[in-house]
Amino acid sequence: MTVATRTIQVDILARVEGEGALTLVLDGDEVVEAKLKLFEPPRLFEAMMCGRACTEAPDITARICGICPVAYQMSSTHAVEDALGIRVDGALRELRRLLYCGEWIESHTLHMVMLHAPDFLGLPDAMALAKLHPERVRGSLRVKQAGNAIVAAVGGREIHPVNVKIGGFYRAPRRAELEALLPELRAARDEADAMIDWLATLAFPEFARDYELVSLRHATEYPMNEGRLVSTKGLDIDVREFGQHIEEHQVPYSTALHARIIGRGAYQAGPLARFVLNADRLTPRAAAAAARVGLDPSCRNPYRMILVRGVETLVAFDEAIRIIEGYAPPPAASVPVTMRAGVGHAVTEAPRGILYHRYEIDDAGIVRHAQIAPPTSQNQRGIEEDLLAMGPVLAGMPLDQATRRAEHAIRNYDPCISCSTHFLTLAFERRG
Amino acid sequence: MSAAPRPRPKLAVWKFASCDGCQLSLLDCEDELLAVAEAVDIASFAEATSHFEPGPYDLSLVEGSITTPHDAERIREIRAQSRTLITIGACATAGGIQALRNYRDHAQMMAMVYARPDYISTLATSTGIAQHVAVDFELRGCPIDKRQLLEVISAYLHGRKPNVQRHSTCIECKMRGTVCVMVAGGQPCLGPVTHAGCGALCPSYARGCFGCFGPSDAPQLAPLVERMVALGTTRPQVSRLLSTFNVTAFRGKDDRGD
Numbered sequence: 001m002t003v004a005t006r007t008i009q010v011d012i013l014a015r016v017e018g019e020g021a022l023t024l025v026l027d028g029d030e031v032v033e034a035k036l037k038l039f040e041p042p043r044l045f046e047a048m049m050c051g052r053a054c055t056e057a058p059d060i061t062a063r064i065c066g067i068c069p070v071a072y073q074m075s076s077t078h079a080v081e082d083a084l085g086i087r088v089d090g091a092l093r094e095l096r097r098l099l100y101c102g103e104w105i106e107s108h109t110l111h112m113v114m115l116h117a118p119d120f121l122g123l124p125d126a127m128a129l130a131k132l133h134p135e136r137v138r139g140s141l142r143v144k145q146a147g148n149a150i151v152a153a154v155g156g157r158e159i160h161p162v163n164v165k166i167g168g169f170y171r172a173p174r175r176a177e178l179e180a181l182l183p184e185l186r187a188a189r190d191e192a193d194a195m196i197d198w199l200a201t202l203a204f205p206e207f208a209r210d211y212e213l214v215s216l217r218h219a220t221e222y223p224m225n226e227g228r229l230v231s232t233k234g235l236d237i238d239v240r241e242f243g244q245h246i247e248e249h250q251v252p253y254s255t256a257l258h259a260r261i262i263g264r265g266a267y268q269a270g271p272l273a274r275f276v277l278n279a280d281r282l283t284p285r286a287a288a289a290a291a292r293v294g295l296d297p298s299c300r301n302p303y304r305m306i307l308v309r310g311v312e313t314l315v316a317f318d319e320a321i322r323i324i325e326g327y328a329p330p331p332a333a334s335v336p337v338t339m340r341a342g343v344g345h346a347v348t349e350a351p352r353g354i355l356y357h358r359y360e361i362d363d364a365g366i367v368r369h370a371q372i373a374p375p376t377s378q379n380q381r382g383i384e385e386d387l388l389a390m391g392p393v394l395a396g397m398p399l400d401q402a403t404r405r406a407e408h409a410i411r412n413y414d415p416c417i418s419c420s421t422h423f424l425t426l427a428f429e430r431r432g
Numbered sequence: 433m434s435a436a437p438r439p440r441p442k443l444a445v446w447k448f449a450s451c452d453g454c455q456l457s458l459l460d461c462e463d464e465l466l467a468v469a470e471a472v473d474i475a476s477f478a479e480a481t482s483h484f485e486p487g488p489y490d491l492s493l494v495e496g497s498i499t500t501p502h503d504a505e506r507i508r509e510i511r512a513q514s515r516t517l518i519t520i521g522a523c524a525t526a527g528g529i530q531a532l533r534n535y536r537d538h539a540q541m542m543a544m545v546y547a548r549p550d551y552i553s554t555l556a557t558s559t560g561i562a563q564h565v566a567v568d569f570e571l572r573g574c575p576i577d578k579r580q581l582l583e584v585i586s587a588y589l590h591g592r593k594p595n596v597q598r599h600s601t602c603i604e605c606k607m608r609g610t611v612c613v614m615v616a617g618g619q620p621c622l623g624p625v626t627h628a629g630c631g632a633l634c635p636s637y638a639r640g641c642f643g644c645f646g647p648s649d650a651p652q653l654a655p656l657v658e659r660m661v662a663l664g665t666t667r668p669q670v671s672r673l674l675s676t677f678n679v680t681a682f683r684g685k686d687d688r689g690d
């Protein structure tokens with residue numbers, strides 16, 4: 001095969017967390033391969049966890065991602081508790097959901113307005129956006145601040161909270177501490193409702209694919225910490241069976257492992273998957289907002305995920321307010337923890353999608369094996385397939401425009417690349 | 433006055449091996465963010481903007497540790513372009529949690545995570561920025577405290593020294609009036625040997641300090657270790673407590689080894 005490759009180095013994928021590059025291989029005008037290279041330096045958390053006490057998992061694995069530390073704390077605690085045979089219920093379970101609501105609000109709002117909305121308007125960043133729409137940006141900062149206030153109240157601080165432990169919390173918040181948040185949360189929820197209507201005025205590129213969408217599904221709730229793992233193509237499993245249905249594999253060009261459903265291939269996790277599979281679990285206000293902006297479970301356009309994040313932000317506000325209004329402090333801040341040997345699994349819904357943790361623990365409570373499958377890593381192959389499908393459009397664009405479009409498409413997934421990218425270098429390789 | 437307005441100082445934010453949490457602290461300054469963006473020219477901040485200007489830069493904030501040959505080169509280029517360089521957080525200051533590899537078999541750790549470690553170019557160590565280039569100020573914490581970050585940015589923009597306390601977390605805790613989790617509760621606590629900055633957060637949540645801000649100026653590690661052991665904490669537990677986000681810094685203060 002004679003292959004004459006032309007490589008054009010371009011700019012950077014900003015407004016994503018981490019570093020990345022994209023190579024599109026063209027044969028004539030046809031894009032035959034898309035390789036999203038994540039070269040975030042590996043930090044080897046799964047290896048670092050070996051030999052550590054299982055009780056250290058929430059504090060250590062939180063450091064995988066400063067944007068979604070609560071997700072790591074929730075998946076790790078639930079997986080360790082699964083191994084130890086511990087069940088956390090009542091007010092402690094509600095406090096965990098409240099903490100997650102805070103992270104969904106701050107992470108989603110950061111992404112919607114500060115990182116992703118500028119793409120739709122051809123702007124470099126939120127500072128430029130603030131010049132055009134100062135009230136929108138200030139309003140969204142108040143929404144984000146409200147999310148951070150929840151995380152700080154329950155977790156102690158916004159980034160890498162200190163209050164989460166195996167069995168519950170170190171200290172349960174007092175009722176007055178949480179009630180003090182209510183006026184700010186109610187005002188921020190109104191801002192968030194208005195934010196969705198503004199986001200709905202953006203121009204969404206036409207694009208759709210026949211995705212296999214994967215998320216948790218819970219008997220009664222919009223899923224966060226619990227549920228079965230389900231998909232739009234018939235997956236319906238206990239999270240403990242994750243490894244029997246989903247495999248991770250390494251590709252030569254990325255430090256993040258790819259994932260696929262055995263026998264079928266790539267899948268997508270994240271807000272669109274959650275919404276499509278759980279639209280009947282939305283709160284009334286969130287369902288009304290979805291209907292208002294024309295979102296329904298038939299949606300397969302990833303560009304519209306920014307609207308889904310808005311809808312989920314409302315779910316998180318409604319749930320946070322409900323939990324606080326009904327909160328009575330638990331009799332103890334945590335349930336007793338006794339060490340025993342075992343294997344534990346958990347999947348929770350990080351803002352970016354399902355986050356799987358699995359730990360093997362010995363009878364002294366020391367971790368002997370750890371597996372962590374972050375959402376961005378699971379979404380990687382699906383993002384490549386999106387870019388492959390956009391190949392003809394991208395190949396017809398000038399390089400700078402193609403780079404911006406590719407970045408915009410990648411950002412649909414809010415990729416957190418320190419968990420598995422900010423710099424995108426786009427290269428076209430031409431086979432002649 | 434006929435003088436031209438002074439150009440706004442050029443601020444750059446750089447990332448190495450890290451979780452992005454410390455630079456997120458800047459975006460988390462919701463009340464001050466737009467004011468900071470007015471006061472400085474954000475010339476490079478990939479987490480927040482696609483806008484990029486080449487150097488030189490007046491102030492570079494560096495997050496993350498050096499773990500690859502490429503990054504060891506990149507930090508030299510950034511230093512050469514930066515009038516003032518400040519590290520933000522435990523990774524950039526002490527190598528971070530990923531410096532646990534410095535005390536283990538790195539090849540074996542890579543093999544535990546990757547089927548083909550040979551696809552990936554990494555160093556066997558994770559090191560702080562000051563091990564590679566001159567650093568003007570190190571801001572501690574895992575993560576940093578956003579109030580301290582605003583103080584440091586403001587101080588350097590005005591040409592003064594940052595007002596960042598160097599005493600221990602224990603003193604912050606006493607100032608706050610929290611009941612001692614070690615004396616009254618028998619819990620292990622690194623507060624007496626940990627650098628101030630968080631406001632003694634953990635004891636206010638009824639848990640001992642676990643050293644996010646690294647060692648304080650003159651930490652008396654040995655007597656604290658003996659006290660924790662006397663209270664029933666095992667030596668392996670103490671060793672693990674000192675071996676997290678600032679493992680290299682605490683080991684440097686601990687001449688007993690492990």
